[in-house]
Amino acid sequence: MVIALGSDQGGFELKQEIINHLNERGIDFVDYGSYDTKSVDYPEYAKKVCKSIKDKESNMGILICGTGIGISITANKIPGIRAALCTDCFMAEATRLHNDANILALGGRVVGPGLAIKIVDTFLDTPFSNEERHIRRINAIEN
Numbered sequence: 174m175v176i177a178l179g180s181d182q183g184g185f186e187l188k189q190e191i192i193n194h195l196n197e198r199g200i201d202f203v204d205y206g207s208y209d210t211k212s213v214d215y216p217e218y219a220k221k222v223c224k225s226i227k228d229k230e231s232n233m234g235i236l237i238c239g240t241g242i243g244i245s246i247t248a249n250k251i252p253g254i255r256a257a258l259c260t261d262c263f264m265a266e267a268t269r270l271h272n273d274a275n276i277l278a279l280g281g282r283v284v285g286p287g288l289a290i291k292i293v294d295t296f297l298d299t300p301f302s303n304e305e306r307h308i309r310r311i312n313a314i315e316n
Contacts, residue, residue, distance in 0.1 A: 176202040176297070177231035179218035181244065182210045184237025184281035187289055191235060194290050200297070203231060219247035223254045226275055234276040235293065241280035248276050255314070260284055262295040269299035271307050 176195060180188040185207055195202050205221040207213045215238045222234040234256075238244040241258045248256035256276035257268035260283060268274040277296040279289055301307070 174200060174233070174297070175231045176200060177205060177222040177225040177234040178202055178236075179205045179207075179222040179234070179244075180237040180281070181207055181213050181215035181218060181239070183215075183239025184241075184244070184279065185210050187279060187281040187284075187286060188235075188237050190286040191237075191289065191293055194293065198294075215244045216247045219244045220251070222276065223248050223251045227251070227253055232275075233297065235279065235296075236276055237279045237281050239280060239282045241278040241283060245276075245278035248278065253315070255311070259292050259296065261288070262291055265292045265295040266299045269296055270302045271310075273301040273307070273311055 178188055203225060206218050219236055222236055225231040226234055236244040236248055245256045245258045248254050254276060255272055255274045256278050257272060257274040258278040259265040
């Protein structure tokens with residue numbers, strides 16, 4: 174499994190915490206930026222992560238901006254991407270089980286690092302249910 178990571182300045186510090194955690198878990202990742210707290214435009218990084226997933230260079234993505242809202246809106250504009258903004262573990266589990274979300278969006282100014290790590294683990298460790306009703310709904314989203 175390879176995880177694509179991206180953030181703007183508002184998500185940079187939380188992304189660093191997640192990088193440390195992914196390293197501890199032995200999970201491969203690619204960091205598409207940003208690489209410091211200098212102000213940048215989040216759509217650039219969302220698009221890089223989405224392209225990585227669409228090109229099958231990465232299996233899933235994690236995007237982080239200040240609130241998680243703007244970066245998830247950007248990602249969801251791209252066909253084939255299902256980005257879910259999650260603020261708790263239930264949301265992370267449900268979006269994997271029901272929506273087969275391929276990107277987790279987080280707000281660096283909304284969730285602290287301890288909760289964010291639990292959300293990341295839940296998201297990464299929960300498989301899609303493959304239930305017919307969920308497949309039907311995902312197809313409706315895509316079409």
